[in-house]
Amino acid sequence: MDISKRDLLGGMAIAGAATTAAGAAAQPAGVPKATGKTMLESPNYIGTASKGHGFKKTFARTLPQIPTADANYKPRRINKAIELWEDNQVVYYHAYGPTGAPDGYEEGLRMVHTYCDAINYEMENACFDFANLRNFMQGLVDGGPTPSGHRTPMVFVTLPATGFDAASMRANAWQIQQALAAGAHGVLICEMHSAEAGEIAIAAARYKFSLPGVPDLPVEGMRGAGSQVFAAHIWGLPARGYLDVADTWPLNPKGEISMGFKVENRHGSESAEQLMAVRGLAFAEPGPSDNSWSIMGYDAIREMPEAERAALPSKERLELTLERIRMAAKKNNVQWLGTARGMTHNQSIDAGMRMLPGENEKVVMEARAYSKRRMPA
Template sequence: MTDNRLNGVIRAWEQGKPAFAAFSKVDKLTAQEMTDAPYDGIVFEMEHNPYDVGGLGDALQYMLNRKKIAESGSVAPSVTPLARIPANGAEMNQFQAKQVLDRGVYGVITPHVSTVEQAWNAVASCRYAKPKGAALYEPKGIRGDGPATAARYWGLSQPDYYAKADVWPLAPHGELLVGMMCESPEAIDNLDDILSDVPGIGLVLIGEGDLSQALGYPRQYEHPEVLDAMRRIVETCHKHKVAVGNPHTNAKNVERLLGEGYKFLMSAPSRSYGVVGQGRELAGY
């Protein structure tokens, strides 16, 4: 359903392409600038920045570029907004995913997910409840019902929003992307079980900073032990056909990352245009 796809990150993957993205502040002017950037998606960063749901709602409105929407014929923003929430996986949080989804984001990234139970909760928090025995019942949805703002932002009726607001690839028609940060040795040890047992994880984003800290080599991203840990993550994701992401893509490593099979490449906005152009040229489109 690529032609009707609202989520630009998922669209890129369905077309066999890597997706390019960046973190963004929850700020109206930054959001306005980002909607003209050459990204498939952006991630509003609320783990290390303030958790500001009201500000997120404002920023999302500034992501709507009327000219691009008119030219494309799509109701969706040309750059897909996602959100990274503050709560670590171990906190088993649910309300933050609910609130950012209710504002209209197309996906949620949860930091520090290390176990099957934590990953299950991350997916369930993004899903509406279904009748027991319904198709794709598990992970059982626990997202509270309050779709009015999100449906309006997506340009859909509430019934149409319900139909599309499920997690991909568990629901092939779903437009919501659930991402987990893999950033500890425990998470790496459990990743095979997580991706075997938890349907609905669409992205594993490597947290190189925290991972390198945990390994004893803070921010030494080229250290052999850090690279080996990242290699294990990538291999496990490839085994389960789950997209793997890198948050520190730059002109020096983009060719290597593409060659290793990364599908979600995040670069700093200050140098993004060149990196994205270089990455797309290397990827052949």
């Protein structure tokens, strides 16, 4: 007997509905149903988001501007960090680690009021979520501008992409492209080992074309058409205007993108001089904790008196390694992220360090006064 297509589909629909109803009836009691809530509703929520465990009130500026700040200051760049470096001033940064809770926009609205100059959007160990990054960047724009007149603080994204070798870096270059397409001003790449991997990371931050007067690099740029649309919106530029400045500084003096490398283990430190010489690199970090784990092994975390740990031969090797990386950066005019152990902020400034953590507002403002900074915070 022939069965028409309509009758067949109708019979299938009835059977499907019956199966669904039977499944619903058989569902064990107590199984939670979707309500649209997020982890922010959990009474046990601990993270870096909006239930009080993240944006602390101390992140917003509470102290008055320093006496040398220019009340009529006009920004000349998109990237606040580059502008400060060009003035031989320190960039103070604070880290924000997304947890996966959908509150990036609200966090951006709050964090634009930070007394720091830059925000490290941490996706190496925190939640890897580019949608939330876009929400965060939009929140910064909507809550801004900063007291200095910049549209947003400088934002650099720490990514889990690793620079073990050329193959691993090329396979993960898309992460750099995604971060920049979200409107971030820079990227920090972890576990850098080889200069070849470094060249690929820089290429991933650049477009396929070279701007007039900017030298070609060994690896052609990787960013493609379309990546400028949302980023230009965040930067407050027309899409064409974004293409004119979305390049790596200081390779391109007019570039507004800051690329950074972490040299954070004993393998990478062996290539420190070559890594710091990669053209297009703006700043670097030694990763003292990770280097200690790599160089000192379990002794880095094993419970022992600090005097005993300080006397270990591996401890001396660690200090020499960190200094080797710092000196390689200094030789190549790469900005240094972090302080030297035991140094105050003022001593770090005198030592030439120009990217310092900003956990304490009072310390930060005093250091800005020490350096006679003009840009308001």
